[in-house]
Amino acid sequence: MNPRDATSKILQAVDDSGNHYRHSIPMIASENxxxxxxxxxxxxxxxxxxxxxxxGKRYYQGCDDFDTIEEIGIETARRVFDCNFANIQSTSGTVxxxxxxxxxxxxxDTITAVSTxxxxxxxxxxxxxxxxxxxxxxxxxxxxxxxxxxxDASLSLIRDNEPNLVLFGQSVxxxxxxxxxxxxxxxxxxxxxxxxxxxxxxxxAGGVFQDPLREGxxxxxxxxxxxxxxxxxxxxxxxxxxATLHKRLNNSIFPGxxxxxxxxxxxxxxxxxxxxxxxxxxxxxxxxxxxxxLGAALSSEGFDVIAEERGYxxxxxxxxRHGGPxxxxxxxxxxxxxxxxxxxNMNMLPGDTKAMSGPSGxxxxxxELTRVGMGVDxxxxxxxxxxxxxxxxxxxxxxxxEVSTFKSDFQTVRYxxxxxxxxxxx
Ligand SMILES: Cc1ncc(COP(=O)(O)O)c(C=O)c1O
Numbered sequence: 001m002n003p004r005d006a007t008s009k010i011l012q013a014v015d016d017s018g019n020h021y022r023h024s025i026p027m028i029a030s031e032n033x034x035x036x037x038x039x040x041x042x043x044x045x046x047x048x049x050x051x052x053x054x055x056g057k058r059y060y061q062g063c064d065d066f067d068t069i070e071e072i073g074i075e076t077a078r079r080v081f082d083c084n085f086a087n088i089q090s091t092s093g094t095v096x097x098x099x100x101x102x103x104x105x106x107x108x109d110t111i112t113a114v115s116t117x118x119x120x121x122x123x124x125x126x127x128x129x130x131x132x133x134x135x136x137x138x139x140x141x142x143x144x145x146x147x148x149x150x151x152d153a154s155l156s157l158i159r160d161n162e163p164n165l166v167l168f169g170q171s172v173x174x175x176x177x178x179x180x181x182x183x184x185x186x187x188x189x190x191x192x193x194x195x196x197x198x199x200x201x202x203x204x205a206g207g208v209f210q211d212p213l214r215e216g217x218x219x220x221x222x223x224x225x226x227x228x229x230x231x232x233x234x235x236x237x238x239x240x241x242x243a244t245l246h247k248r249l250n251n252s253i254f255p256g257x258x259x260x261x262x263x264x265x266x267x268x269x270x271x272x273x274x275x276x277x278x279x280x281x282x283x284x285x286x287x288x289x290x291x292x293x294l295g296a297a298l299s300s301e302g303f304d305v306i307a308e309e310r311g312y313x314x315x316x317x318x319x320x321r322h323g324g325p326x327x328x329x330x331x332x333x334x335x336x337x338x339x340x341x342x343x344x345n346m347n348m349l350p351g352d353t354k355a356m357s358g359p360s361g362x363x364x365x366x367x368e369l370t371r372v373g374m375g376v377d378x379x380x381x382x383x384x385x386x387x388x389x390x391x392x393x394x395x396x397x398x399x400x401x402e403v404s405t406f407k408s409d410f411q412t413v414r415y416x417x418x419x420x421x422x423x424x425x426x
Pocket of ligand 1: 093095120169171196198233234
């Protein structure tokens with residue numbers, strides 16, 4: 001393909017992708033959309049600029065305006081997350097984790113974390129950041145009923161292993177971690193506590209999940225684009241007053257993990273923080289209401305929804321089971337739903353052992369649906385579409401066309417200063 005044709009084809013696919021989501025029901029739990037003002041900051045001249053260092057202490061000239069942006073962003077982040085220290089430079093949740101691991105551990109140290117099979121993130125595993133830092137990983141015993149670390153067994157594990165760093169947080173995250181007890185045990189053995197809030201950061205800042213920095217976490221990391229509805233990027237947060245720790249955290253992002261840290265995204269993050277300060281509590285509480293309503297509605301339609309006895313969820317996620325362990329039924333369900341215009345991802349559930357082909361579950365998220373104005377009534381409609389696709393096995397093209405009609409009423413980004421098109425430019 002010649003370069004001109006390649007360019008046209010790429011740009012056509014860019015538009016097609018936006019169009020696809022515009023007509024679909026997007027339910028990937030880690031995704032969100034940008035407000036018009038955040039989009040404006042991201043699509044700016046800052047895209048091509050550099051500003052290594054911190055506001056007022058740069059390695060390059062020309063950073064005065066960006067200093068203003070980053071200073072306001074840091075101050076807003078400290079208010080939104082109610083903490084003494086915020087670094088808003090990280091380019092992703094994974095980069096935040098790499099940086100926190102660099103600041104809080106040294107190669108050869110022992111770390112405890114949730115295993116990927118139980119919902120931990122790949123950056124908590126040997127194949128990811130934990131391995132890159134050369135740490136010795138010990139994973140928590142898991143309570144499959146409660147979908148959280150088995151408290152008594154994890155307390156023993158921490159006391160027996162005396163790790164240098166104790167890490168909590170998951171990618172599959174239905175319920176708050178019983179953090180207070182576990183971090184007390186960690187501190188007793190001289191360990192630092194790190195909480196990865198990538199998925200639930202918006203819920204934490206909105207006051208509807210848990211408050212890790214008050215429950216014993218020394219450092220909290222997270223993504224800026226999941227339940228926190230900003231551009232792709234990350235945060236490093238701490239309520240410690242220890243200036244040495246602050247310096248280590250700042251240095252672990254630059255020069256530790258980033259050189260350029262994508263200034264346009266930092267500007268977008270700063271705007272998203274200001275919008276969150278105004279609208280975040282409502283957004284977070286609507287997300288959790290919707291997730292609970294979705295769990296109940298799917299259950300009424302006949303689906304096997306995980307954690308029924310705990311009310312299905314306290315977060316933005318719902319998990320469904322579609323067959324026996326390692327049956328691949330989650331993969332097939334996700335494919336059928338996509339044919340019907342509903343975007344989800346397969347997920348391992350307790351009992352599954354094969355991450356790529358075997359998962360029997362789906363992980364469903366409602367941050368984007370909430371952001372475009374869907375409420376608990378619409379969660380019933382969404383569950384009905386699931387039943388038509390997966391239980392009644394209706395012709396996918398018919399369901400897809402009705403999904404598109406349903407979605408046409410939800411095309412505006414909400415919870416922001418200037419509401420506007422959710423899927424612009426198409
Ligand atoms: C718990 C957890 N930590 C870290 C990450 C990585 O975040 P990012 O995709 O921003 O690198 C994820 C991603 O989903 C996650 O679930």
